[in-house]
Amino acid sequence: MEAAVVEDPVLDSLVIGAGQAGLSASYHLARLGLRHVVLDADAAPGGAWQHRWDSLTMADVHGVAALPGSDPPHGSGRANEVVPAYFARYEAEHDLPVVRPVRVDRVVDVDGLLVVEAGDRRWTTRTLVNATGTWSQPWLPRYPGVETFAGEQWHTHDYPGAERFRGRRTVVVGGGASAVQLLGEIALVTDTLWVTRRPPVWRTEEFTPELGRAVVAQVEERVRRGLPPRSVVSVTGLALREQERAAEALGAYDRQPMFASIEPDGVRWADGRFETVQAIVWATGFRPAVRHLAGLGLRTPYGGIQLDGTTAVADPRVQLVGYGPSASTIGANRAGRTAALGVRRALAGLTSAAAG
Numbered sequence: 001m002e003a004a005v006v007e008d009p010v011l012d013s014l015v016i017g018a019g020q021a022g023l024s025a026s027y028h029l030a031r032l033g034l035r036h037v038v039l040d041a042d043a044a045p046g047g048a049w050q051h052r053w054d055s056l057t058m059a060d061v062h063g064v065a066a067l068p069g070s071d072p073p074h075g076s077g078r079a080n081e082v083v084p085a086y087f088a089r090y091e092a093e094h095d096l097p098v099v100r101p102v103r104v105d106r107v108v109d110v111d112g113l114l115v116v117e118a119g120d121r122r123w124t125t126r127t128l129v130n131a132t133g134t135w136s137q138p139w140l141p142r143y144p145g146v147e148t149f150a151g152e153q154w155h156t157h158d159y160p161g162a163e164r165f166r167g168r169r170t171v172v173v174g175g176g177a178s179a180v181q182l183l184g185e186i187a188l189v190t191d192t193l194w195v196t197r198r199p200p201v202w203r204t205e206e207f208t209p210e211l212g213r214a215v216v217a218q219v220e221e222r223v224r225r226g227l228p229p230r231s232v233v234s235v236t237g238l239a240l241r242e243q244e245r246a247a248e249a250l251g252a253y254d255r256q257p258m259f260a261s262i263e264p265d266g267v268r269w270a271d272g273r274f275e276t277v278q279a280i281v282w283a284t285g286f287r288p289a290v291r292h293l294a295g296l297g298l299r300t301p302y303g304g305i306q307l308d309g310t311t312a313v314a315d316p317r318v319q320l321v322g323y324g325p326s327a328s329t330i331g332a333n334r335a336g337r338t339a340a341l342g343v344r345r346a347l348a349g350l351t352s353a354a355a356g
Helices: 020-031 047-051 081-093 176-184 209-224 242-247 291-296 330-356
Strands: 003-016 035-038 104-109 113-118 121-131 154-156 171-174 192-196 259-261 267-268 274-276 279-282 317-319
Touching: 003 330, 020 035, 020 081, 020 121, 020 330, 035 121, 047 081, 047 259, 104 291, 121 154, 121 330, 171 176, 176 192, 176 242, 176 279, 317 330
Parallel strands: 003 035, 003 121, 121 317, 154 279, 171 192, 171 279
Antiparallel strands: 104 113, 113 121, 259 267, 267 274
């Protein structure tokens, strides 16, 4: 049996994840002169963007903020090509210490240091910046009979493109922006149904910077209280883009309440109504990818991780970026700088404690 590979010496910090938030954090850690590495589970740069569906273009996304010290990505092609290429250039230009592919299994405390385990590899660090986002944790609700469905089921995470559904009556489940976007494509090639647990809230006013700050403040308040974070769009409401107007004209956004059960050839509501469908698309969102942090005891009784800015209240050595209010490209950039300053503050506190 081969001996475990030990990465030494002790790092000032370690970043898990090389998406927007992780790269931003690494940039600012480097500027502060803090020795660190970035562990990325993917084999190539790009974060979650490299896994987005092929039909998502740069014209479809709500804008990708420029990483610190850089211009925003340019191009009108597929988002899963343009943004990863931008991230790759950024890593190279700033000589960021990214190690890949490394999928972290767990983080544990050993004698006051954080040990990051990934297979037979180990890194020891004084502080940690978690930037794992949500893409690797798609959430699928359970409904009676789901395992009996004879048609195809897809989550946003694995969405194969609208052509897959041509001629197949499709129900899209979910009340977020992804459901709206996917309906905008699928409704143009087949008959669709849209179901949500709650009536969708449509945004009628312009999304101004003032509204954006108010929305982020609401999301921040949840994580300050240790509640599970909500998505920003759950607060802002939904809006249709020009490319979704054709689907709107077809009635794709005439929402129906959530069905109660699933049968081999369709879905049934509590009142007995039945609709035949051949495909289900679960646009039901994602959960924060933080299972590897379970050994640190960061969760509150409410199920979330309580933060002060980006600092975990339960363990100030740990920063979380891309979590809650920073789960957007602009928010991730700001959080990266805040996290780097939090790391410096934690290191100063550890030095003072050791001296005392």
